[in-house]
Amino acid sequence: MNQKELFAEHLRSAMEQKQMKQVDLVHAADQAGLKVGKSHISQYVSGKTLPRADIAHFLADTLEVEEEWLLGDASKEDFFEPKIDRSSLTDNKKPPVRHFSKSSKLDNVLYDVRGPVVDEANRMERDGTNILKLNIGNPAPFGFRTPDEVIYDMRHQLTDCEGYSPSQGLFAARKAIMQYAQLKHLPNVDIDSIYTGNGVSELINLSMSALLDDGDEILIPSPDYPLWTACATLAGGTAVHYICDEQSDWYPDMEDIKKKINHRTKAIVLINPNNPTGALYPREVLQQIVDIAREHQLIIFSDEIYDRLVMDGEEHVSIASLAPDLFCVTFSGLSKSHMIAGFRIGWMILSGNKAVAKDYIEGLNMLSNMRLCSNVPAQAVVQTALGGHQSVNDYIVPGGRIYEQREYVYKALCDIPGISAVKPKAAFYIFPKIDTKKFNITNDEQFALDLLREKKLLIVHGSGFNWKEPDHFRVVYLPRIEVLEDAMGKLGEFLEYYRQ
Numbered sequence: 399m400n401q402k403e404l405f406a407e408h409l410r411s412a413m414e415q416k417q418m419k420q421v422d423l424v425h426a427a428d429q430a431g432l433k434v435g436k437s438h439i440s441q442y443v444s445g446k447t448l449p450r451a452d453i454a455h456f457l458a459d460t461l462e463v464e465e466e467w468l469l470g471d472a473s474k475e476d477f478f479e480p481k482i483d484r485s486s487l488t489d490n491k492k493p494p495v496r497h498f499s500k501s502s503k504l505d506n507v508l509y510d511v512r513g514p515v516v517d518e519a520n521r522m523e524r525d526g527t528n529i530l531k532l533n534i535g536n537p538a539p540f541g542f543r544t545p546d547e548v549i550y551d552m553r554h555q556l557t558d559c560e561g562y563s564p565s566q567g568l569f570a571a572r573k574a575i576m577q578y579a580q581l582k583h584l585p586n587v588d589i590d591s592i593y594t595g596n597g598v599s600e601l602i603n604l605s606m607s608a609l610l611d612d613g614d615e616i617l618i619p620s621p622d623y624p625l626w627t628a629c630a631t632l633a634g635g636t637a638v639h640y641i642c643d644e645q646s647d648w649y650p651d652m653e654d655i656k657k658k659i660n661h662r663t664k665a666i667v668l669i670n671p672n673n674p675t676g677a678l679y680p681r682e683v684l685q686q687i688v689d690i691a692r693e694h695q696l697i698i699f700s701d702e703i704y705d706r707l708v709m710d711g712e713e714h715v716s717i718a719s720l721a722p723d724l725f726c727v728t729f730s731g732l733s734k735s736h737m738i739a740g741f742r743i744g745w746m747i748l749s750g751n752k753a754v755a756k757d758y759i760e761g762l763n764m765l766s767n768m769r770l771c772s773n774v775p776a777q778a779v780v781q782t783a784l785g786g787h788q789s790v791n792d793y794i795v796p797g798g799r800i801y802e803q804r805e806y807v808y809k810a811l812c813d814i815p816g817i818s819a820v821k822p823k824a825a826f827y828i829f830p831k832i833d834t835k836k837f838n839i840t841n842d843e844q845f846a847l848d849l850l851r852e853k854k855l856l857i858v859h860g861s862g863f864n865w866k867e868p869d870h871f872r873v874v875y876l877p878r879i880e881v882l883e884d885a886m887g888k889l890g891e892f893l894e895y896y897r898q
């Protein structure tokens with residue numbers, strides 16, 4: 399191990415021992431008057447660089463360890479232990495306490511929707527600060543209640559849901575999903591083509607783990623819902639990001655997709671309607687993606703969890719309906735449209751040409767069996783939720799909360815000098831652009847942290863969605879208009895003086 403790696407290992411173990419996260423060190427450095435950014439700390443932690451003398455001194459002091467030990471000076475390795483360990487030694491001959499680090503498989507995994515800025519918000523909340531949260535697409539805390547009938551039916555069936563279900567899910571739940579798939583014109587779907595999951599999240603992970611070998615590539619949008627990139631990476635694959643173009647209503651850039659395909663590319667991921675942009679892809683755009691997938695024999699993964707949250711009278715088209723000759727996997731669930739994100743129920747539907755994916759489907763079945771089944775009480779309400787009156791429809795028309803909140807937030811953002819945005823057509827997110835020259839912004843995570851510390855307002859920076867430039871952020875417009883007014887007022891005030 400070289401000195402940088404040794405330093406990184408000691409730093410990680412001292413941080414764990416002190417229960418300090420990277421953002422805590424950034425914050426502590428700030429208070430100590432030192433300029434140490436998140437990127438510095440993450441370089442140290444991953445063994446890429448050694449700190450300057452003053453920063454090394456600060457780190458050792460803050461983490462209460464010997465500086466020489468921390469720096470991983472190999473010649474001192476035998477002589478220095480972390481100060482923190484000494485107290486736990488009753489007998490000088492005992493070896494130093496062993497520390498456990500996370501798997502290196504997680505080194506390149508990013509999930510900033512609940513990342514360091516959120517850690518800082520949690521710390522501030524613990525200290526008693528009230529934070530205005532526009533960071534997470536969780537309808538319930540914003541007063542979006544589950545339809546009563548869903549609750550009645552879950553209560554009614556609870557005692558029948560004590561055991562495991564078949565691993566792919568209860569027959570009745572899958573039948574209801576199958577009928578939904580028929581309404582969306584998904585071809586070649588039978589009951590065995592449907593898998594329920596503990597949210598779409600579990601199935602994204604499962605579908606990536608079953609597919610990707612080291613070196614396999616998968617096309618994922620930028621910006622993306624970062625779980626896709628995280629799970630592809632964790633599975634050993636390489637996420638290759640294709641651009642969604644803000645100038646064209648955030649539609650995927652076909653030329654960029656074509657440029658990025660090679661013999662290692664196995665699949666393309668689509669998020670439609672999109673998180674974080676709120677875009678909805680029209681049939682012509684979907685057709686172009688199908689044509690590319692057909693030419694290069696790619697699997698299409700389509701995340702359609704917002705398919706029932708579409709505004710302005712637009713229709714959501716499932717891409718799988720346009721590709722009967724290709725193998726497609728379509729994801730959806732009840733977290734967003736039925737406001738039961740906490741119940742954890744989602745599904746994936748295999749459609750089209752399943753013959754080409756026989757072996758992959760075996761892998762899916764294996765992983766599905768290994769997790770036994772998804773949450774059974776939540777499966778029990780799928781039939782109720784998908785049938786009858788859809789209360790979400792009242793939210794997405796003029797006068798409905800999601801519609802009116804979108805109207806408000808879009809206008810309010812565009813009225814702030816230096817901010818522009820494409821009006822979202824679906825879901826409940828907007829992904830505005832910041833004029834980085836005007837505000838001299840080079841680090842969007844720093845922008846999010848500064849906004850949080852100064853205005854107690856929590857948003858997610860664009861790079862949290864695998865967006866490469868520091869010029870965007872995401873706003874969740876689920877809060878009521880009064881709360882959004884407060885938030886937009888604070889953002890406007892902040893941007894009157896903020897310069898990075």
Ligand SMILES: Cc1ncc(COP(=O)(O)O)c(C=O)c1O
Pocket residue numbers: 535596597598599600623669672673701703730731732733739743744
């Ligand atoms: C595009 C997208 N896919 C999947 C999920 C996860 O949904 P679930 O609650 O079903 O796990 C989210 C949650 O925000 C999302 O935005």
